[in-house]
Amino acid sequence: MTEIPDDDKYRAPALSKGLDILEMLAGESRGMTQVEIAKALGRTTSEIFRMLMVLRQRGYVELSDDGDRYALTTKMFEIAHKHPPIRRLTAIAGEEMQRLADEINQSLHMAILHSGRVLVIAQVDCQDNNITLVRLGAQIPLFDTASGRVLAAWKEERALAALLEAAEGSEDRRADFINGLPDVREKGVCETPSLTLGGVYNISAPIRDFSGQVVAAMTIPFVERLSGTSIKTIEESREALQNVCRSISRQLGATAHGS
Numbered sequence: 001m002t003e004i005p006d007d008d009k010y011r012a013p014a015l016s017k018g019l020d021i022l023e024m025l026a027g028e029s030r031g032m033t034q035v036e037i038a039k040a041l042g043r044t045t046s047e048i049f050r051m052l053m054v055l056r057q058r059g060y061v062e063l064s065d066d067g068d069r070y071a072l073t074t075k076m077f078e079i080a081h082k083h084p085p086i087r088r089l090t091a092i093a094g095e096e097m098q099r100l101a102d103e104i105n106q107s108l109h110m111a112i113l114h115s116g117r118v119l120v121i122a123q124v125d126c127q128d129n130n131i132t133l134v135r136l137g138a139q140i141p142l143f144d145t146a147s148g149r150v151l152a153a154w155k156e157e158r159a160l161a162a163l164l165e166a167a168e169g170s171e172d173r174r175a176d177f178i179n180g181l182p183d184v185r186e187k188g189v190c191e192t193p194s195l196t197l198g199g200v201y202n203i204s205a206p207i208r209d210f211s212g213q214v215v216a217a218m219t220i221p222f223v224e225r226l227s228g229t230s231i232k233t234i235e236e237s238r239e240a241l242q243n244v245c246r247s248i249s250r251q252l253g254a255t256a257h258g259s
Contacts, residue, residue, distance in 0.1 A: 017043065017051050022060060022072065026139065031064055031071030074137065086112070089216060090122050092251045093207070097218070100244045101126040104232040108220045108241070109134045110207070111147040116166030118148045121216070132200055132221045143169035143177040146190040146202035150217035152177075153184040154206070189242060190217075191234075199223065203238050205245040210253030218245050 020041050025032065032040070038048040052070055055061040059075045093110055101108055101124045110122040117139045125133060134140070142148040142163070152163055164174070173195075184190045194200035204219040220237055232240070249255075 014051070017041075017047065018055060021048070021051055021055065022076070025061060025070065025072045026076075028071070031069035033069055037070065086121060089207070089248075089252070093122060093216075093218070093248050094124075096244050096248060097122060097124045100240055104220070104237045104240055105225075106220050106222055106232070106237060107133045108218060109136075109147075110216050110218045111140075111145070111151070112216050113142075113148075113151050113163065114139065116142060116163060116168065118142055118145045118151065118217075128225065132197070132223050134219075134221065141169050142167040143173040144195045145219075146192050146204035147217040147219050149177065149180055149184050149190045149192075150204045150206050150219075151214060153181045153190070154214050189238060191238065194221065197221070201234060203234065203241055205238075205242045206249075207245050208249040208252065208254040212254060215252070218248075 021037060024037065024040060034045055034048055034052060037043075037052075038045045041048070052061060056063070056070075059073055061070050062073050063070060089112075090110075097108060097110065105126045105128050107123070107125045109120050109124075111118045111120045113119070118141075120134050120136055120138045120140070123133055123136045140148075142152070148167075152160060155163060164178070167174070169177075180190075180192070188205070190202070190204040192202055194202050201222045202219055203222055204217050206214040207216040207218060209215045218241060220241055222234055222237055
């Protein structure tokens with residue numbers, strides 16, 4: 001891998017400022033004012049204004065209805081989906097995900113790793129009136145998800161260390177996350193009560209590519225409906241999920257490597 005030069009002659013201050021703004025707004029669901037952005041980045045408001053105008057013109061940020069707060073649009077998410085590996089993954093998985101959702105009467109989503117977080121790249125609903133879903137494009141702290149455990153469980157030591165360094169969270173959550181990885185590897189699936197919603201039991205399984213690497217995790221936020229419309233048990237839903245993930249993995253070429 002080519003080393004990134006750390007020489008001043010390669011610096012692009014305007015580009016750096018623009019990227020700083022995008023990265024900051026990515027973590028702010030409510031958006032930020034121009035003054036807040038400038039203060040957080042240690043820049044003048046005039047510097048930030050010029051950057052924001054360009055980002056607005058290119059469609060990366062938008063102003064709130066009151067004209068005061070800037071927030072990200074979906075453009076970066078749309079660009080990411082044009083990237084061939086993600087486009088192929090979602091194209092292969094889409095129909096199978098919907099078929100599974102209808103079969104078990106549960107919603108489900110698929111996620112990948114992105115900058116130490118879990119990024120939801122696909123989400124489907126079941127036909128029931130009451131559903132539990134995760135927003136498409138949501139970026140969730142690694143330690144808070146079953147998907148994160150699946151995406152981390154089979155990583156080599158150096159790759160796992162780099163992932164953990166990039167992730168954010170309390171030491172208790174970090175320790176619980178790390179301690180749970182051997183169990184995920186042994187069972188081939190992660191099953192755990194949701195760390196964010198009461199009454200939800202997450203079931204997550206890996207999707208592998210042609211090299212045998214885990215490239216995505218598919219997750220069922222399983223809910224038991226008191227109306228009696230839960231047509232599959234947790235055990236049956238887990239088995240169906242694993243079968244679908246194996247099918248998608250085969251379509252990505254994983255069988256060539258015995259995965």
